[in-house]
Amino acid sequence: MRALMQPLEAIADYKEIKRRLLKNRGVTVISGTLDAQKAHIASGLAEDFPVTLIIAENELKAKGLLEDYRLYDPQVMHYPARDMIFYQAEISGSLLTRQRMQVIKALTERKKVTVITSIGGCMDYLLPFRVLKKDMITLSVGDELDLTEMSRKLVRIGYERCGTVEEPGQFAVRGGILDVYSMTEENPWRIELWGDEIDDIRMFDSESQRSVTGTEKIVIYPATEDIGIDEPDFYKKATDTFLEYLGGRSIVFLDEPARLMENAKVLYDEFRMAFTHRLEQGKATPEQAERMISPEQLQYLLNMRNTVALCLMQMHKDGFHINGQYSVQVQAVNPYNNQFPLLVKDMQKWKKNGFRVVFLSTSRTRAKRLAGELFQEKINAFYSEDPERELQEGEVLVTYGRSSRGFAYPMQKFVLITESDVFGQSYRPKKKTRKSEGERLRDFSELHAGDYVIHEDHGLGIYRGIEKVEIDNIIKDYIKVDYAESGSLYLPATQLDMLQKYSGAEGKKPKLDRLGGKEWIKTK
Template identity: 25%
Template sequence: MYTLSYHYSCDKKTGKNSSHPVTFRMHFTPIHNIIEYGFKEGRIFNLTGSAAALLFALYDRPVFIIELTDERARELCQDINFFRDSLQKDHMLFLPEPDGPSRAGERTEIIASLGPQVSLVCSYRNLGEPIWNPYEIERVSLPLQKGMTISRTAIDAQLKEMGYRHAPLVTERGEFSRRGWLLDIFPSSSDQPLRLEFFGDELESIKTFDTDSQRSDADISGFTLFPAQEPSSGTSLLEFMKGAEFFCSESIAERDRLPAETVFFSHYSMQGSGYEADVLPIRGLGILPEERRSIDDLARSIRTLQKETRVCIIASSRTQALRLNAVLRDSGTLAPVIEQLDIFSYEGAVSITTGALSEGLHLPGFLILTEKELFGGRPAYRPVKKSKVSRLLTSLDDLRPQDFVVHKDHGIGRFLGIVNQNIEGTREDLMVIEYEGGRLYLPLQGIRKITKFHAEEGFSPRIDRLGGRTWQRTKEKAQRKIRDLAEKLINVHAQREVRKGYAFSSDTELHAEFESFFPYEETPDQLKATDEIKRDMESEKPMDRLLCGDVGYGKTEVAMKAAFKAVYDGM
């Protein structure tokens, strides 16, 4: 069997230069043959599983890879970078499709970072979208540096020219707000907004701040703002990437825009003209869920395979890796959890690591399995997009004139609306709240001190007096009740400490099999909650835990795992 060796002068744990070269010995004959012969054919088929990703990860020349959809391109790039991490190579870049201000800055930043030796993955739609010419990016960007001299009026004008929109309160990418000597900007390429503080025309400080609380966080010395809009015309990606080798998914039917020398690749095993990749199928090995009756059959299949084939299992999380390790160990198979960097150099028969790989791969003498092959296709976890002001006590959209509100310091008042007034030469939006004996004018950044008054329908509260003692007495009374409740809770917990509860048994292979049937990948919070609940259940101390979460965040799955643990012990 042909063995392909790669030599790297770096430490395989840290990736840093080392005097001891690391040698990866991998049985990649089919992939090596594609690089040597397949590119000459113009078409490669049978790149099943993650074979295409491994091929592009091994290839060292700059490439431009085009997939049918944005989702497929993102997944392929993720898989390529999984392998490139393992090979200690630089990442390829993924260029998302245009989608408003939040994507415009990200796309511009990616284009600006592309050098002559950088590879790119994108969708076919991107070929018809203009991009900022790298030489124009400097003109349409705004570098900010602490201590620089620039007028706030000039920044306002340039931000508008770059596609940023003025907002009373900055909550989303592509927005800015000016209040006196402060200028809040949410860069189109960042997840954190910036707060610029001026002294005259001198930029005195640049800080990040939290959109939820509107409070400033860390100081930074500088930042480059990229446009919040796409160019109406400009360079095309085909022109920009003309120095790279072009690869295109065969799923794309429209090929008029592509250069004649483009190499097409297919994820399917259907034969035809071109180069056969000789990637082996995973079906038929007794691995797939439909090929076995229980997880015990999986362990037996792996024991059979490991006589002639190295098996590496990619788990989505450390917790799942440890579960698989326990299942295989109980069945007599040693499968240590190793670092991702070691998957090609590890000399044992079976290993497990964690990482993001969408599909497995079967080559002569080497088998990679993911949770897709072990447990069936499962939708990947995607964080639910929360409101940018989710933890603010209120937002402007929540309030209507004549609504009752509660101010943290002044108590219950009536919201009258927003007025624009001139303060020290600067126009600023202010919230107006009416109290008995006066009105409170509150800058929008003080919105975190306001909450909407809630009561049963038809109830109208008594408005507090501005500067009076009524609200202070109300808060003091509430604080006394809180202290009384805290004392009762302390007594209850003290009694719990001296009592003993039932200690449930530790998880077994059956628990792991039950949990593998859930279709969705656990969120980090689900994993944390499940582990803590199980730890409580296995303790003699009575459990006192409340599971909270928004609709659709997986509370039922966590509860079912706990219920299964209880039923397993006959409780």
């Protein structure tokens, strides 16, 4: 939205920073940034680049940035990090692989992509992008197809042969029909043959079996990133990190580099300790113990790229090659604690001083009503979703969107306010779902074994308690959640915030979701 970019263009060094980044190698530092505002300045600086990567210190921070960045790019994607130590307890591995493969698809097919990940997402060695591309299968109407050979190829790239496809990563062969549920698609493909030639390709609903849409050409992406992991030379081939997947014309943003490198060191030390024990016990090979890049090597790669450090305070070198330092003046918006008259008073002051104000609401109905109420207070407020609309001095734009918090550029006379600033941090819009959602959990004291909980990615399950998982003398706490058909999810205890306590009708036993099933995806 044009109105959101106006204050950036008024920053004194903004144009100079953008020119520098077009030919930058090394780290350009921008200090004075706030958490809620980092997505704003990153989106502006990334305009000239086809690929943007933003790196946070952990998965929780990455998801927070993801939500904030959606205001500026609704198609922003999350590339989740693999748990390199506790992969044996990673029950949700299929979902994680699917999310990562969807990012790879976007990097292959889209002209402009923004990806957000944690520092751990850049530390595992992967097969080079060019190698992965060779195993992508392209099928077109009119092509000749050997079902036996195609089945062999699909198994090699991680697909499981089944009687009927129900989940991503499966395929089935029945007569002259091949069904494939690609890891990157919401529905499976049905390829019908006439003799040895592809006669028709359609996407269909796996439950109803009804056709959704037809097409002339499809690309089937691998169902695993570790193609050929059982082959002797696999670990010699896995030489790239996710950074190498970005290509040349890309830009990388670091959210507080000092914290990133601290967390990278913790992850690396834990990994090395775990595999030292595995090597001693004969449970791992020396090649497997080198699957993670060291913090020093990672820092070297970041220094060789077009990198921007977003920091609150001035940044020290600490191994980074800093080639420019800039600062911005940003302020947090004071909370109003449901005091609408205080908001009106500030709006009137900003109007008098020629400020431009954007108010974000997660409901279009509430946004239109609020614009009317502010207008009645003699404030020049209006509702619009016009992406090209520019704000004039003293105007207040009320629009649809969300951000974790508001912020202000006092020198540029711009303020962004969110519903959380006015109504409080706990304010959440209601979602239309088949299940009654409870409050997001903040403390384990709110849970008891047997409680029904909702995981944002997997749906309704039963909380069974905390279990300690020990591998190679390293112990971590995991939350156990049981699902339908004997499925169990082990969630790191640090990810409690991903659960909500179910609050349905009393006395009515809810139906559990199935791990990897489509029902919860449709419900969301």
